[in-house]
Amino acid sequence: MTERMIETRGIRLCTESFGSPNDPPLLLVMGAVSSMKWWPDPLVERLVGAGRFVIRYDHRDTGRSTTQPPGPPRYTVDDLADDLIAVMDGYDLPRAHVVGMSLGGMLSQIVALKAPERVRSLTLIAAQFLGDMGFEPPPLSPALLAHFATMATLDWSHEAAVLDFMVEAGRLNSSERRPYDAALARRVAAGEFKRSLDIQSMMNHSSLTGGERWYNRTHELRAPLLVIHGALDPVVPHVHGEALSRAVAGARLVTLENAGHELHGADWPVIAEAIVAHTRLTR
Template identity: 50%
Template sequence: MTAIDRPEIVSEAFGERENPALLLIMGAMASMLWWPEAFCRKLAGAGLHVIRYDNRDTGRSTKYPPGAPPYTFDDMAGDAIGVLDSHGIGEAHVAGMSMGGMIAQLVALKHPSRVASLTAISSSPMGMDSSHLPRPSDAYTEHSAEGADVDWSDRRQVIDFMVRDTRAIASTAHPFDAARMRAFIEQDYIRSGGFLSATNHFLLKGTDRWNGWLHEMRAPLLVIHGTADPIFPIEHGEALAGWVAGAKLLRVEGGGHELHPDDWTTILAAIVAHVRANRGDGRS
């Protein structure tokens, strides 16, 4: 994309500037708020300089007419580097969740000198043959199909569907707090001005340039994956860890496709330990 086409990407930082930088990349249709502020502050309290941002078509970043996104996964990987540049950071630790984990893999492959370590949460191997991996659960597939009947310009329909969606992907080990999730989704909806443009994320195309390259990844990899993830079953996390030499896999027992507060202690400790074990200067 040309300079005139570059989007505005809104970001937010937590923690001391001199600490190792950790860039957080969220998944499809999800603004930076899906990295909860309390989660980010805990990471910052552990000695990290944490940056979260709104992907294109989410939150307060640039949005495009729904139905034909003029960008690819490669462009979104470029956005991540642009965020680092805007904060004056040369090398960072990168963590991505779901689609954000795939973008993070692409960032690590395309820009190895910028990524000190990589953490992929609830994600799947990028650019590899995944035909042998299990598909989303039948229950989630049935729920997801209902999204085609949602009027994404109708606030009530969208919020009701999104609450059902968070229930469908929730942990089997912890209770689901519907009231808390509804309040959060309403907050995100208002801040984002709706989720209609965010549906573009389901139409994105990648590139063949990096297909089959995961085994070339230089960034030390930590994979965090729930054993009850209905979108990317645990085999996806196992496959991703298996493709990268020396990768570590943390199984979150009963974990769904989410950052459940009751799992934060385990997840946060793993991320912090991974960063400390692979510490770069995180500066430009």
């Protein structure tokens, strides 16, 4: 693994790369309130082993990237999408395969719409359909809403309390039909706590605005599209994955039958195989 700091528009983005730069580049874009470390290393290793040059990075306000004090962010969804392009520029990549999860899926869609020449292929994991589906999708679970309400009284300087909060958030995002690996989640969260410039600032993402001009334009996507979605996702319900795959001609939907809003270890082989096959077809 090689770490590289990329400077763009007055900020710094912390990135990591794996594998050979001579292989097809594959950029991993994580969701909100999460650094790049939530991309599981074994999943990254599978992609590298299949001959992909894998890059992941910390969003603003996460990990070791530029961080502002806790509060409403001084940037928008569109700025985060431009950060994705800046990472590609920092690695001198005219084009790359882009894989986005959750908010990362939204950012990946925006980049594929605003700079289609930069995206070789698009993979969206647990991603939101940007537009009107003709009905209201199910709301967030009361348990999730109640958990995030506890942020108001959380002592962000108290490591054990913060880890408890993050581990429980992961459990509530996951499927109840599978055992939740709380020990793994705690290890990742502990690493997150130690390396973050300001762990509380990651919650700035919860006040993000912008991106509305890209809504109801999914049908304009031209990059070959793979959609991967958990059947039991409690955050971005599976209907979003169905809508995404219907909106783009030739799109493929892979449903993870027992998965929630997560990258569960049981699904790593399926996810890696699907991404490798998709990017092989679109080299």
